[in-house]
Amino acid sequence: MHVVAVLALDTVIPFDLSTPIEVFSRTRLPDGRPAYRVRICGATPTVDAGAFTLQPPWGLDGLHDADTIILPGRADLDAPIPDEVLDALRQAAANGTRIASICAGAFTLAATGLLDGLRATTHWVATSLLADRYPAVDVDPDVLYVDNGQLLTSAGAAAGLDLCLHLIRHDHGSAVAADAARLSVMPLEREGGQAQFIVHDQPPTPRGSALEPVLRWMQDNAGKDLTLDDIAAHAGMSARTLNRRFREQTGTTPLQWLLRSRIRQAQYLLEATDHPVDRIATQVGFGSPTAFRDRFKRIVGTSPQTYRTAFRRTRH
Template identity: 75%
Template sequence: MHTVAVLVLDHVVAFDMAAPIEVFGRTRLPDGRRPYRVRVCAPTPEVAAEPFALRAPWGLEALADADTIIVPGCAEQAPPPPDEVLDALRAAAAAGTRIASVCVGAFILAAAGLLDGLRATTHWVAADELARRFPRVDVQPDVLYVDNGQILTSAGAAAGLDLCLHMVRRDLGSAVAADAARMSVMPLEREGGQAQFIVHERPPVPQGSALQPVLAWIEDNLGRDLTLDAMAQRSGMSGRTFSRRFREQMGTTPLQWVLRARVRRAQYLLENSDHPVERIAHQAGFGSPTAFRERFRRVVGTTPQAYRAAFHGRAADAQRTS
């Protein structure tokens, strides 16, 4: 039987922890036998979880006997991982144990040096911070999970389910993994390279910026042909001056800002309207459905149709459940 150790630390995120327990605990072979033994372990008998306390039946010694170690993410207020935890992870890695992280659990693997020189992912909100703190890690912010063989990382908690199903499929084949996916009410077909759905928020405008009026005008006129000359003329500046000040204050070029604004408009329409893609392409100012599909996929990482399938009606649903 394959032993899976779920390593929990103070302020562990309960949903992250639940993903491996759910998948590996429910997996069955065709004859009904359990192929996995799941053990929850911690450096102390009790840890703070979000939002409850958790007693772990096993200590760090369980890591030495595990075939797979899963490291869930911890909340922002969590202290740095103890040295004995990092040492135990390093020892397990040196022994050839498979080690995976869920969401921001990647920070713990990175702190142990296990991601140095490897591709890795985490939740897109934390990707820049992971890259800043651990420059030797090749951070991939727009995928669901990364499989380096022995070391694996996943994005958000739902992507942790994807990663666990991927490991089941790797261990036991697609038929067993498909049954585990059905038990978890999850699709098996989402692949690691599928992009995370990232909502690109509007960049903040510096207080009192002279760009505020032209930015508001751009938002109101996304359906128009917004050339650099048109934007510069609206701002009352020369094209060169406008481009320089825009980059200084907004951290990007005017045309890239317009592209992101159009994508935001398209995301809103895909979520909250039944308009066909062709109409949304025109409303958001992309010119043609072909250009819309190509640029939307480049920025968001998936097609407009896939984005709508995932998020259509979520605002109305939120209102009904609030």
């Protein structure tokens, strides 16, 4: 039977820990037999999980003959990782064991050096930190999970479920994975990536700067067909000067800032109104619904209709 070892280290995130335990423990083969045997392993006799402590039944020796090792995220990304843990993971990889991380568990996996030169992801809040701390890792902030074959990483929270279902499908086929997905009340595949869950706020408006009035004017008039010359004229400066000052104070161009403002307004309208997508495209200043759908998917990572389905606010 396929053995899944879930490694619990101090400050483990309970949600990340429980996800693989529940998903793999409940997965059944077509004849009703369990598909996996799950072990909870620790580097210490007791593990601090924030609201509670746990006593893993297995130590690091439980990793030795595991077929898959799961690394849940830890709440404290600065907490030291014991050398014996890193050594055990490197040895497991050398033996051909599959290793997958959930959420910030990517930091534990990256600390081994095993992800160097590979694509990886983590929770969108921590992707920049992962890239800064481990520059040899190719961090992709826009996906739910990355499968490099032996090494896999996933984004935060529910993306851990996506990863577990992906592993089940790889091991036992789509039918078994579909049953596991139904039991978890999850689709077997979700459209889009992390980008759809990121709040696409504007770059901060520089308080008291010369650009503050024009930024607010742009936001108020985002639904109009504004050109760079229109914005420059309102700002009372040349287009070249406007571009330079935008770069200096917002890190982007006037038209890119305007585009983000339009997309953010569209997200709000998709969440809060019944307006058809084509009407929203016009409301937020796009010349055609096709152009709107294309831009929305590029920035948010999913279609306007799928975004609305996922984030529609319940009315009381």
